[in-house]
């Protein structure tokens with residue numbers, strides 16, 4: 602088995618490259634048409650404002666929302682902070698409740714935002730998931746109290762790709778007058794999402810997870826029935842007062858174009874990614890025997906695979922594969938050697954979690970890359986199992 606001639610990037614849940622079509626669309630807005638979208642008195646400003654509104658409509662269309670319900674932010678971290686802190690602070694201030702329900706496998710920025718609100722008087726319930734990674738909608742219904750303000754459940758998990766049953770959860774929340782927020786950073790543009798069909802009130806999007814640049818994102822804020830939030834950033838009152846500050850016009854144009862492309866290609870691209878993933882699993886299994894897939898294979902975003910290899914340390918495996926970009930979990934926590942809290946929430950022990958890798962396929966991933974990457978992994982694991990890896994030889 603020969604090593605791949607060039608490096609291969611299979612870490613598309615950490616970030617994606619900017620699509621060349623997105624880059625083309627955003628470039629003129631840096632220096633040719635550079636107006637401030639809030640300077641409505643002259644043509645420069647009006648032209649920029651039109652581009653921003655066009656982008657806002659495209660982002661809205663991706664999730665079945667009205668353009669007026671889209672608030673541009675710097676990314677999903679900011680959107681999640683604004684949704685959670687904004688909704689809970691509004692409720693606390695107006696005596697409308699103080700209880701938040703979320704899930705153990707959420708992204709750190711959701712868990713930490715909820716935790717931060719306890720210092721301001723909120724109560725947080727963190728629900729467990731089952732062995733496949735699902736939260737039980739009935740458990741959410743049971744956890745809803747008189748003073749529950751907000752339920753925050755991610756659409757797709759960033760480590761295991763599992764798709765949560767949002768429509769069912771949304772119906773419970775709506776019936777109980779509780780807001781539903783979803784972190785859709787890994788879902789928007791990857792699977793069909795409709796904020797009305799799913800009764801979602803607040804939804805977070807990240808540009809750099811969907812082939813737009815880093816530093817742009819959006820928060821969907823429902824108008825009817827109205828989701829009420831306190832703003833985090835004070836200033837000129839842009840973005841309907843939810844997020845002051847001059848809009849980065851090129852980045853908003855980029856997010857709009859990325860949303861438009863993703864929406865038009867989602868079905869075809871989903872099928873392509875599923876077949877790439879299948880090819881990877883088959884090739885690994887043919888050489889290594891049964892491999893353990895972490896999380897549901899049935900309700901899973903097409904571009905994600907998370908697998909455990911018995912008796913192989915994932916960190917050591919990755920150290921042996923400098924040409925291959927895969928990951929041992931979420932990039933945000935990879936500085937620590939702690940096993941993934943997401944995998945542990947599924948019931949994996951430290952050894953099984955520590956033997957697992959996330960493989961993320963993307964828009965520009967080819968079948969040849971998948972085959973080459975599989976061969977690299979197979980070779981490294983066979984070396985590990987026979988005890989002659991680079992690490993073992995040290």
Ligand SMILES: *Cc1c(COP(=O)(O)O)cnc(C)c1O
Nearest residue numbers: 676677678708759784786787807
């Ligand atoms: C990447 C990611 C975030 C953070 O998004 P940024 O735009 O990088 O701030 C939040 N939640 C999930 C599920 C993510 O995958």
